Amino acid sequence: MTKKMLLAASLTATLMGTVASAENIGVSMALFDDNFLTVLRNGMIEQADAMDGVDIQVEDAQNDVAKQLDQINNFIASGVDAIIVNPVDTSATQAMSDAAAAAGVPLVYVNREPINVDTLPDNQAFVASDERESGTLETKEVCRLLSEAGKTEANIYVMMGELSNQAAVQRTADIHDVMASGECGVTLNILQEQTANWSRDEAQDLMTNWLSTGEPFDAVISNNDEMAIGAIQAMKAAGMSMADVIVGGVDATQDALAAMQAGDLDATVFQDAAGQGAGALDAALKLSKGEAVDTKVYIPFQLVTPANIDQFLSKN
DSSP states (O other): OOHHHHHHHHHHHHHHHHHSEEEEEEEEESSOOOHHHHHHHHHHHHHHHTTTTTTEEEEEEETTTTHHHHHHHHHHHTTTOOOOOOOSSSSGGGHHHHHHHHHTTEEEEEEETTTGGOOOTEEEEEEOOOOHHHHHHHHHHHHHHHTTTTOOOEEEEEEEEOOOOOOOHHHHHHHHHHHHHHHSSSSEEEEEEEETTTOHHHHHHHHHHHTTTOOOOSEEEEESSHHHHHHHHHHHTTTTGGGGGGOSSSSOOOHHHHHHHTTSOOEEEEOHHHHHHHHHHHHHHHTOOOOOOOOEEEOOOEETTTTTTGGGGTTO
């Protein structure tokens, strides 16, 4: 073999070694067209870009369960080292876990709690924030503001996220738990409790329908900021003064913080999107190397009000 051939062979071996040492992570997001999930997705991408030897491939499931399962199977077939999933439907995750487990590929769920979270195999994990905190912090702050306004009884509307989503179910349960615990200090009467599927546009339509009844109300408690903003838009379009109603959301998105600065949104709850993304990528990389990871990794929620908003303006 000539020196040139030896050099070429050595270079090829070096390149192959470099490729082999790179960690390839497949990421399936429920949908790209969501403000909070965009921050989460970008957080993962930025963290991976800052690391040597980490490549991530991010796919949009477009809110389609079948499409998401296909993406996971394609990741497995392409030989990724680990998979991160932001599930479209949290009740449909068992098949995803089974597919990854059968192939021996580590899998990390992020942000939305899978229905099989308590039976995940050793090489699977869940990274998110504890939803028992989110709706609880939001509702207690709405109660405090109602009490501060001199209310002993209040009529409220509740906007729910997608009913197939664990976060929507838990955040709504949090509202009822606060009411039942006696911690509110104000008697809350729920006039309507309906889903607007996390959507600003759907929430605006729903709020418009509620307003058409003419029923007086004191507050709107929304499972997320996008729906809270939609409700605010409907109320403002109807000529309501936002000083006369209390509105709460969850996520502390940039649009929500702008609405709070404008005096329209009264409370939100910071869910660390970038922190969840970084935590999910970290867990996936550890599992791909055979390292142990806690099955549930929680990033704390934090209440955001006009009094502390400055701490959160540069986050989500």
